[in-house]
Amino acid sequence: MQFKSMIISNVEVSPGYWRMRMTAPPELPAAQPGQFVMVRVNEAIDPLLRRPFGIFDVGIHTPAQTGAAPQPYLEMLYRVVGKATSMLSALHETDLLDILGPLGKGFNLGSPEEEKMIVGGGVGLAPLYLLAKELVKQSSVRLFVGGRTRDDILCITEFERLGVECYVATEDGSLGESGLVTEALIRRLAACDGKPRIFACGPHGMLNAVAGIAAQGGIPCQVSLEGYMACGMGACLGCVTPGHRHSGEAPDYRCVCADGPVFDATELKWEA
Ligand SMILES: Cc1cc2nc3c(=O)[nH]c(=O)nc-3n(C[C@H](O)[C@H](O)[C@H](O)COP(=O)(O)OP(=O)(O)OC[C@H]3O[C@@H](n4cnc5c(N)ncnc54)[C@H](O)[C@@H]3O)c2cc1C
Ligand code: FES
16 A cells, blocks of 8 residues: 655654654554555655665554544654665654555464563664554563663653563663673573563564574564565565575575565574
8 A cells, every 4th residue: 555644743762763653544553563664755866765664653643633533643663874764854744755555474473371572672673562562462571672772772661551571781781781682581581481472673683692592492483674675565576585494505585575574583594
């Protein structure tokens, strides 16, 4: 689905990280956690390509004006890294964006008796809030969030408001535990007497570590990947990543946009 969206708010939530709320068509609140949208940041030729962003939240917005009709909304959490994202951060209320989505495959929510462990790093938290919102309806949910410094730890209050127990670690020790958040995950997994299930999104090194922990414990684990995308729909093969059987002699690639961005960790090739 392609639609024009009007910006409702665009706020810097931490240095370099922004949260944008915009209007959405009535079908969008049915998007699965983990799906993404492709955003065209302006009508000009540069930047030509749409940029992919996870769906942080969907819901119904009630405008402040009396008598105005409630309106479905879409939220993105984004980090300014280059041209398109800095242009996004300069947009204001009532500006328009051209959006394609929801696209890709989202998370499999698992079964209610499992303890859900969500692991996120920096802006990797973006697709995990909508996931947590769904998971808390049926299971206990724990969030393990890591970053280099406290500025990379985003939106924890929102997760806490859902009833999610949050574990924070920063590499410089400026917030939460000092070190990697995977250490807190390992400790919780050792204490868990039920059936855990892991969901993760963040930098590749973090995903690699989480996939290794899950494989060692025989724990179901899904990861949401990022990649460079041009079409977002499986047509250009610009976003492929090696599958678990991949080798130089027998190539096995998965399309992040159409086969993912969420994959069962066992489907992919990881560094040992
Ligand atoms: C499925 C999917 C979902 C995504 N969801 C989000 C999200 O919710 N929030 C968010 O902030 N970003 C998300 N991204 C990444 C986002 O698409 C890029 O940050 C954005 O396209 C950068 O555009 P730009 O023009 O600002 O930067 P560019 O000019 O394209 O790049 C500038 C610099 O950023 C680096 N960069 C670009 N893209 C990425 C990337 N994917 N990962 C790491 N470094 C990158 C480049 O190497 C370059 O150094 C997602 C990507 C994918 C594939
Ligand atoms: S971005 Fe074109 S195939 Fe994935």
